Amino acid sequence: MRAFSKYVEDRIVKTYNFMTLIKNLFLVATLFLSLNGAAQTVKSYLSNHAIDLSKDILNRNELDSSFFNHKLFLLSEIHGIQKGQDIDYTMVTMLNREINLNTYVAEFDFAKAYFLNQYLETGNEKLIDDVFDDWVKQDIQWGNKDFQNKIRKIRLYNQQLKPNQRIYFEGIDHIENTVIAARYFKEVLKDPSLQKISKAFHPLINALEAKNDSLIISISTGLKSEFELNPQFKSVSKFEDLRFALKNCMMINSDRETLLHDNFVDLFKVRNWKDKKLYGFFGFGHVIQAEVNPGKRKSLAVLLAQNENLPLKGKILSIVMLYVDSKMMIPTFAIPEAWQDKGKRFSMITQFNHDGPLLNVEGIADFKAVTKPNTATLFNLKAKGSPYLLKSLNIKYADMMPKNMRVLLDEKGKYTTDYFQYMVLVRNSEATQPVNN
DSSP states (O other), X not given: OHHHHHHHHHHHHHHHHHHHHHHHHHHHHHHHHHHHHHHHHHHHHHHHTEEXXXXXXXXXXXXXXGGGGOSEEEEEEOTTBTHHHHHHHHHHHHHHHHHOOOEEEESSOHHHHHHHHHHHHHOOHHHHHHHHHHHHHTTOTTOBHHHHHHHHHHHHHHTTSOGGGSOEEEEOSOOSOHHHHHHHHHHHTTSGGGHHHHGGGHHHHHHHHHTOHHHHHHHHHHHHXXXXXXXXXXXXXXXXXXXXXXXXXXXXXXXXXXXXHHXXXXXXXXXXXGGOOEEEEEEHHHHOSSOBTTTTBOOHHHHHHHOTTSTTTTOEEEEXXXXXXXXXXXXXXXXXXXXXXXXXXXXXXXXXXXXXXSEEETTHHHHHHTSOTTOEEEEEOXXXXXXXXXXXXXXXXXXXXXXXXXXXXXXXXXXXXXXXXXXXXXXXXXXXXXXOO
């Protein structure tokens, strides 16, 4: 009897173990199929919502109908990568053709916007050369031939259009070089109608040329106050342009994101943008529509969307560019010695791709899987059934990446499309080429 009991116990144990094994195998198989199915769903979605931008052509019928319902279109780049310049041109000219958008809000200051607009009107090469030479002297990535040639292309494009349809720049960034700002005042005040007030600006122009920040702030603050109160000033033709320039002189040392926002709000009112569609091209961190790091940094896009005096909540479309196997032009002094091109003002590096060891976007392999090398592909991440409505694209950084350069998209309860709605994967782009290296 005891032997029989032992036999039964052994059979029960073996049967239990066998059933446990079968159950575990079933769970593993289910998990594998589930993960594989999810991967297939992501790749299938991306394949069905991809537009090839490699030939620098984009037509209205390729885009979701809701694309054009927005009021402010923001495209972002990582500075110093060539393909971004092509995509910017493609995007702004498409919007101009399709919805008559012609206001290009730019990541440079009012003075440079003025001289570049003068170039767009006249074709005077000295104007564009002076602006770009200044960027080069300051070791700024904007000082590249690809950006310069893009502006030349915009001028050629504009020649086909009526004057009121032509693309023009509005600069909302901080003053980059006070000497260029002084030149702006000199040029604008040449207008015969402004001769009666030009002398009042001479002390400010002198301070700008001397690069004396404290004096610039003091003089511009007093001049702006007088400018706004004195009927003699308020009656001049360039009143709003000069007032805007004076305000920027006052805010020369202000927080950059706050200044970008304040300048946009200012121009929105004085340029009467409430009935206009607007376009902007900025660095990655400026167009993100949810707070980053987490809750510690508000981008330009967040500040604009949260401003109750602007009709932009839910009306901003953010498009970001991510890169793999691409090169970047960067000031040589700003990178570790091992990465530097010795003897060059700018170096060409590959360390800032989004699938690399320095920074890595989780899930970027899915985008690579549905694209080919040497392409640029636009993905709609917010269409019906999109996995990115509830999926994050967090960015992981290596320890050597400075914390002030990190953008963490990990706010609790926020997903990819809360930060941006479209993404361009750029593969195998060359770096931008310096104007003078």
